[in-house]
Amino acid sequence: MKTRTKTIAVFLIAGLLCLSLGATVAFGIDLGNILKVGGIALLVNQFGGQIDSFITKTLGERNAAAQGATKVVPILSLGAGGYIGAAQIVGNPDSVRRVKAVFQVEGSIGSFRPRIFLPAYVDKATTTPERAKGVGVSAVIEFRI
Amino acid sequence: MRPHYRLPLVLGLVLLGALAAAAAFSAASVATRAVEYDGRPAAEVLVGDMPVIELRTSAGGLTPMRRAGIVAERLQAAIDAQPQGAKIRVASISHGQGLYADNRLIVAVYDAEASAHNSTPLGLVQTWRDNLVRAWGGSAQSVAPPAPAAADSASVAGESQPAAADPKPAQTDWTGTAQKWVPIVSVEQSGLSIGAAQVAGPTAQVEKVKAVAELGLSFQSVARIYAYIPTSSLNVTTLDRVQGVSVWATGDVRLVKF
Numbered sequence: 001m002k003t004r005t006k007t008i009a010v011f012l013i014a015g016l017l018c019l020s021l022g023a024t025v026a027f028g029i030d031l032g033n034i035l036k037v038g039g040i041a042l043l044v045n046q047f048g049g050q051i052d053s054f055i056t057k058t059l060g061e062r063n064a065a066a067q068g069a070t071k072v073v074p075i076l077s078l079g080a081g082g083y084i085g086a087a088q089i090v091g092n093p094d095s096v097r098r099v100k101a102v103f104q105v106e107g108s109i110g111s112f113r114p115r116i117f118l119p120a121y122v123d124k125a126t127t128t129p130e131r132a133k134g135v136g137v138s139a140v141i142e143f144r145i
Numbered sequence: 146m147r148p149h150y151r152l153p154l155v156l157g158l159v160l161l162g163a164l165a166a167a168a169a170f171s172a173a174s175v176a177t178r179a180v181e182y183d184g185r186p187a188a189e190v191l192v193g194d195m196p197v198i199e200l201r202t203s204a205g206g207l208t209p210m211r212r213a214g215i216v217a218e219r220l221q222a223a224i225d226a227q228p229q230g231a232k233i234r235v236a237s238i239s240h241g242q243g244l245y246a247d248n249r250l251i252v253a254v255y256d257a258e259a260s261a262h263n264s265t266p267l268g269l270v271q272t273w274r275d276n277l278v279r280a281w282g283g284s285a286q287s288v289a290p291p292a293p294a295a296a297d298s299a300s301v302a303g304e305s306q307p308a309a310a311d312p313k314p315a316q317t318d319w320t321g322t323a324q325k326w327v328p329i330v331s332v333e334q335s336g337l338s339i340g341a342a343q344v345a346g347p348t349a350q351v352e353k354v355k356a357v358a359e360l361g362l363s364f365q366s367v368a369r370i371y372a373y374i375p376t377s378s379l380n381v382t383t384l385d386r387v388q389g390v391s392v393w394a395t396g397d398v399r400l401v402k403f
Contacts, residue, residue, distance in 0.1 A: 063384060063385075064372070064374045066391075083369070090389070091389075092322075111398045113398070115394060115396070116393070134345070135391065136345055136373075136391025136392045136393045137373060137393075138373055138391060139372040140371045140372075142370075143367065144367055
């Protein structure tokens, strides 16, 4: 039984590696970027509480900290170069609890820079991502992909 | 009594006792009911079969029935946490009065709702507090003096009686929400930008927002940090944050390049 499980695991890992290699070749996706995005998202999920405290403490020194329901989740920014990092969200406590990530869409039209924040959660019934209502962004820390 | 009847009898009595104890200690259920007031729709929140709160006005685009649903959810959570009763207290909040079960905000009362009951926010919330104590149990705490209409809740807390002198900031009431566009001033090491930002949050809080201050810092295009601070003044250098309000979208143009 153990041998069979090991064999399945080896095939799964090999399959995933082949898939990611195929993706990098076919679509020109940098494997390093995939690892960076995944790694930072994982770190943000793991240390969200500490990052939240850090942001609150830093802003608190200028009496500008958000109080009440806050949380730190991964943020993926697209449109003006890719960025991945952590976003502190604030808003309706029930919605804040459900949010899993924030997507930021930004652009540049001449010197005009529009940005839209899309806090998202996964609807358990339909397993599709949906925009969380009553939640917005308070602070962002992100790194170029 | 024959000896072999004793065991089932004792077990039955123990079971009955357990059931009675469970019934006594079980949490009361909270429900809502649609009613009419002067021919207009209103809604009641009931604990067991006793009406404790009646909402007669809409707020933030929510009907009285929807508001009652939100209040009922909060109340049920509070009762589930403490079935035997809690400290029911009234405390001043921004522009109104709040009814709290321990530190949980159950409902906020503003002038519009109080007027619909021919009462004041304080008078109405006291009535609801007494109803809740009767239906749920627990104890009513002394009432804080009403907040001055334009005063900030944090400043009022310092002048209040112990019930309202909670060191924690007043909880934000999410019964009604609103959004609006305000000016944004963005200060980064590369320059100063101005534009507009869409903010959203509880209606009373959103009304207070006059501008958003954005503080930005970037490290050689490798990393960047932004903070968005909705402020109650157009003078964004004071950073007087309006709590409970968040930023949804921004758009700005570079005004000065450092």
